[in-house]
Amino acid sequence: MSEFHLTWRKYGIRDNPYFNAPLTIEGENIPISSFIGRKKESEELKRVIEMGSDIRFMIIGEAGIGKTSLVNFVRNEASKNEFFTPIREIELNKVMETNELIILTLSVIYDEVKRTKKQLLNEDTISKLEALYELTKYGELSHDLANITQLNRQRLIDLFKEVVKQIVHPIYKGVIIHFDNLDNIEDTEGLIDMLSEIRDFLLTKNVVFIFVGDQFLPAIVNSKPRLSQIFLTPALEVTSFSYDDIKNILKERINKLRINESIPIIIPHTEDALRILFELHDGNIREILNSLMSCVLSLQPYNLPIQIAEDNLRDILFQKVNEMFMKKLTDIERDILLTILENKHITPTQLSELTKKRLTNISSKYIPKLIKISAVRFKYAEGRNRFYEVTPEIKWWKLKREENEKIKTKINQKDKINEIIQKGLKEFI
Ligand SMILES: Nc1ncnc2c1ncn2[C@@H]1O[C@H](COP(=O)(O)OP(=O)(O)OP(=O)(O)O)[C@@H](O)[C@H]1O
Ligand SMILES: [Mg+2]
Incomplete structure (x- = not known):
């Protein structure tokens, strides 16, 4: 076997520009400042966050369209303006027990408190959180564990309210909690029950709860008046990007991933190829990125940087789907x-x-x-x-x-x- 070389170096870039993960506040792939477009949507979400309290808001849209990145971008902006928000979104992709969900939320908040290195909580609250934190230390919190602890739900909610109160006063304007991936929950009835059961928890003052899901989430919320009453309507719908936005997103990624100024960049795809994929996938960015990635994987391993152009794009992907x-x-x-x-x-x-x-x-x-x-x-x-x-x-x-x-x-x-x-x-x- 010959030597291993990093594919992207040939193009003058140090990493994969077609990664399909969301932009995160931590900026694992590229900094969150690489966020492109979505002016209207970000403004709308900003206005909602500025309400600061008593907000339950839904962000909806097709899979892979850019929902998580949008919320992360706006949360990052808010965090620079004295809003407290855990760096990571909370995955809500399965039905959970109420206790489990509250403990998970508290542990994510506690992580963030520790990260800020600020003295936000008093000793008594810290010791209660430490005890709960122990439960989540070994990875996923199991249903059993949440039940075994036989914690009184009301006491958990009270602890949550107390934590929020101590965080907010006197430094912060509010707390933003981002629940992501609700569309992965196939058990619709279970989801309705779960949301109904956490209603009291969602009524905490000074918290903005953001729920990210697909186009069917509003119908789920609306199926119970007790639930729909507490959600802000209408939901914010994220739609597909324009061709220019996608072109700019890729340009920005490639620039950010440039090895250095002295090494020229060769964009691994042509505009023609990008436009074909844009039409084919109706502007769905995740699908476009995945298609480009699949193409690069199948390019012949020449030392020269081959571009994905119309002909090889068509041949490679057609052959793939056929095989x-x-x-x-x-x-x-x-x-x-x-x-x-x-x-x-x-x-x-x-x-x-x-x-x-x-x-x-x-x-x-x-x-x-x-x-x-x-x-x-x-x-x-x-x-x-x-x-x-x-x-x-x-x-x-x-x-x-x-x-x-x-x-x-x-x-x-x-x-x-x-x-x-x-x-x-x-x-x-
Ligand atoms: N405004 C943006 N600027 C730059 N890149 C973006 C933007 N929005 C989305 N992306 C990129 O597009 C891809 C899909 O975005 P994201 O993961 O946020 O979509 P999603 O709707 O949350 O997907 P899913 O339904 O799978 O949760 C990611 O690779 C992300 O980095
Ligand atoms: Mg997402």
């Missing part, structure tokens, strides 16, 4: 998958009408198989209708090039190589 999915399907399964691809969201009944296959087979045989191989996923339910969509990789099928197009580029490439050789020869002679 990973299409080749493993029967003609009927493929026909069904392509019909789902053509229709953004589709129900089994619509699919049965379009493909002329029996509904029972669609529901109990074909869709489960496509879900099993991760070619299709459940999108949402409306009444009794269940809608399905393809997973992002399946969209690569649309990048297929016509054979004559391929021949044309091959000839063009040959011409280009000839041209370079001729030019080189001339210079040499």
Whole structure:
């Protein structure tokens, strides 16, 4: 095996510019100041935070569209203006017991208190928090643990209120708590119950609670008046970026990751490639980043920095989807998958009408198989209708090039190589 080289060095950058993790206050990948666009949304969230108290607010939008980064960016700005907010968002991606959730929130707050190195809490409160903190020390807090402790919920809520009071007075304007990833909770009923049960905890003064989820979160909250009453409406919806925003996000990342001024940068993708992916993924940034990353992984390991351009983008991604999915399907399964691809969201009944296959087979045989191989996923339910969509990789099928197009580029490439050789020869002679 030959030596290992870091791929990105060839391009004059020190790390992967296509990372798909959110921007964080800690700035693990790149500083949070690299945040681009979203002026209107950030202003709206800022105004909500400025209310300082009695706020329960939802940020909603499709997966991978930029919700977490938006909240982290605005929280970071707020933290520079005397708002107290834990550096890390709190993952709320499964149904938890009320006690468990409060303990988790308290431990995240306590971590932040320690990080600030300020004396925000009195001795008595610190010792209570230390005791709770012990419970979370060994990783995830289990349901059992929360129950075994048999803590009285009201006492936990009182402790939370006391902690907030001591933090806020006299230094801070308020506390911001960011619960993330609620869309990962599939158990809708469980989520409704959990939110209803923590209602008293959510009524704490001087706290702004932010809940991040998908477009269906407001409906969940609205299903119980007791719950909907305490949420600020409407939710803030995060939509896809414009092409220019995405271009600028990548430009900013590449500049931030530049090795040094003396080494020139070669952007690993062309504008054409980016525009094709932008159209294909309807501006969903996470899907675009993942596609670019997949392409780089498949580029031939030359020492020269090869750019992802229209032709190799189409060839690589089409070949991938073909190998990973299409080749493993029967003609009927493929026909069904392509019909789902053509229709953004589709129900089994619509699919049965379009493909002329029996509904029972669609529901109990074909869709489960496509879900099993991760070619299709459940999108949402409306009444009794269940809608399905393809997973992002399946969209690569649309990048297929016509054979004559391929021949044309091959000839063009040959011409280009000839041209370079001729030019080189001339210079040499
Ligand atoms: N305004 C922005 N400026 C720069 N990069 C951004 C911005 N918004 C999002 N990104 C980048 O886009 C990607 C997706 O963003 P993010 O993780 O925030 O989306 P999300 O909606 O929270 O996703 P999920 O639904 O999976 O939680 C990340 O790599 C993130 O760094
Ligand atoms: Mg997120």
